[in-house]
Amino acid sequence: xxxxxxxxxxxxxxxxxxxxxxxxxxxxxxxxxxxxxxxxxxxxxxxxxxxxxxxxxxxxxxxxxxxxxxxxxxxxxxxxxxxxxxxxxxxxxxxxxxxxxxxxxxxxxxxxxxxxxxxxxxxxxxxxxxxxxxxxxxxxxxxxxxxxxxxxxxxxxxxxxxxxxxxxxxxxxxxxxxxxxxxxxxxxxxxxxxxxxxxxxxxxxxxxxxxxxxxxxxxxxxxxxxxx
Amino acid sequence: xxxxxxxxxxxxxxxxxxxxxxxxxxxxxxxxxxxxxxxxxxxxxxxxxxxxxxxxxxxxxxxxxxxxxxxxxxxxxxxxxxxxxxxxxxxxxxxxxxxxxxxxxxxxxxxxxxxxxxxxxxxxxxxxxxxxxxxxxxxxxx
Numbered sequence: 001x002x003x004x005x006x007x008x009x010x011x012x013x014x015x016x017x018x019x020x021x022x023x024x025x026x027x028x029x030x031x032x033x034x035x036x037x038x039x040x041x042x043x044x045x046x047x048x049x050x051x052x053x054x055x056x057x058x059x060x061x062x063x064x065x066x067x068x069x070x071x072x073x074x075x076x077x078x079x080x081x082x083x084x085x086x087x088x089x090x091x092x093x094x095x096x097x098x099x100x101x102x103x104x105x106x107x108x109x110x111x112x113x114x115x116x117x118x119x120x121x122x123x124x125x126x127x128x129x130x131x132x133x134x135x136x137x138x139x140x141x142x143x144x145x146x147x148x149x150x151x152x153x154x155x156x157x158x159x160x161x162x163x164x165x166x167x168x169x170x171x172x173x174x175x176x177x178x179x180x181x182x183x184x185x186x187x188x189x190x191x192x193x194x195x196x197x198x199x200x201x202x203x204x205x206x207x208x209x210x211x212x213x214x215x216x217x218x219x220x221x222x223x224x225x226x227x228x
Numbered sequence: 229x230x231x232x233x234x235x236x237x238x239x240x241x242x243x244x245x246x247x248x249x250x251x252x253x254x255x256x257x258x259x260x261x262x263x264x265x266x267x268x269x270x271x272x273x274x275x276x277x278x279x280x281x282x283x284x285x286x287x288x289x290x291x292x293x294x295x296x297x298x299x300x301x302x303x304x305x306x307x308x309x310x311x312x313x314x315x316x317x318x319x320x321x322x323x324x325x326x327x328x329x330x331x332x333x334x335x336x337x338x339x340x341x342x343x344x345x346x347x348x349x350x351x352x353x354x355x356x357x358x359x360x361x362x363x364x365x366x367x368x369x370x
Contacts, residue, residue, distance in 0.1 A: 070331045
């Protein structure tokens with residue numbers, strides 16, 4: 001089967017309504033999926049397991065950033081793993097976008113592929129959401145020495161070398177900027193990490209909107225970043 | 229009067245910076261300095277109990293502050309800020325530690341990646357009421 005060397009890392013927290021479909025759909029292309037259950041109070045973990053994902057269970061709720069790091073360390077346990085994909089559990093990502101991103105990284109000239117909502121016009125975000133995301137990107141670019149168009153996108157493909165060096169300590173929301181910052185300061189034989197961006201389509205369904213973060217969260221993210 | 233309050237603002241700013249640098253650090257020296265400061269404060273408190281008439285007010289005057297009570301208030305504000313900063317730092321450090329612990333537990337209890345990939349050639353192995361724990365234990369045994 002193709003993509004045996006790819007692991008999808010899915011942080012999972014109270015997504016029982018959609019997780020079985022999300023895992024089932026992704027498994028048609030990517031056989032290796034690890035869901036890191038972050039202390040869900042519903043039966044998300046069991047549903048994910050039945051849908052064919054490997055489930056790692058946090059004994060207590062730690063946050064999405066912590067779940068990603070756990071997923072990374074789990075995936076590193078598979079010696080055949082070459083690429084890790086970070087993927088959201090709420091069904092807002094498209095499997096096809098991941099396929100394109102994995103094809104991109106397989107060309108071998110970059111070690112990281114970031115998904116971006118703003119490279120084409122497919123994603124329909126509200127004006128206020130756009131503004132907040134743009135501000136977050138501006139802040140991240142200014143502080144990390146990277147040039148991205150969308151820093152808070154959950155969809156990324158990372159080469160094994162990069163995953164080995166990542167150490168996310170921001171358990172809650174600021175982990176997205178932390179990942180970018182760590183990749184920005186990473187050096188392989190003295191050279192910066194080459195990265196690319198691919199356009200992705202984020203599907204803001206009523207479900208994901210209802211679960212989505214309020215704009216107030218931008219304040220929380222910013223303060224977590226400054227007060228680290 | 230206005231010149232005096234300007235001095236006060238400068239004093240407070242300077243103290244804030246010092247407090248930040250002192251209290252935010254976790255090294256041996258900052259800890260020792262903090263303890264010495266506490267000892268000094270205790271001595272001053274004891275002295276002001278013995279001679280309550282003008283101790284704080286005299287000290288305040290020497291620093292360009294009007295009353296002793298004001299000086300104590302400023303001191304408390306700075307101390308509280310320091311407390312907030314140290315507490316935040318300690319909580320962060322503790323969070324990092326218990327996260328590592330919880331992650332270790334989670335990974336130890338999880339089926340290992342490469343075992344799992346081989347054992348689930350067909351996803352049907354996990355359907356039904358069979359709990360996955362026996363296979364996990366078997367994987368851990370070797």
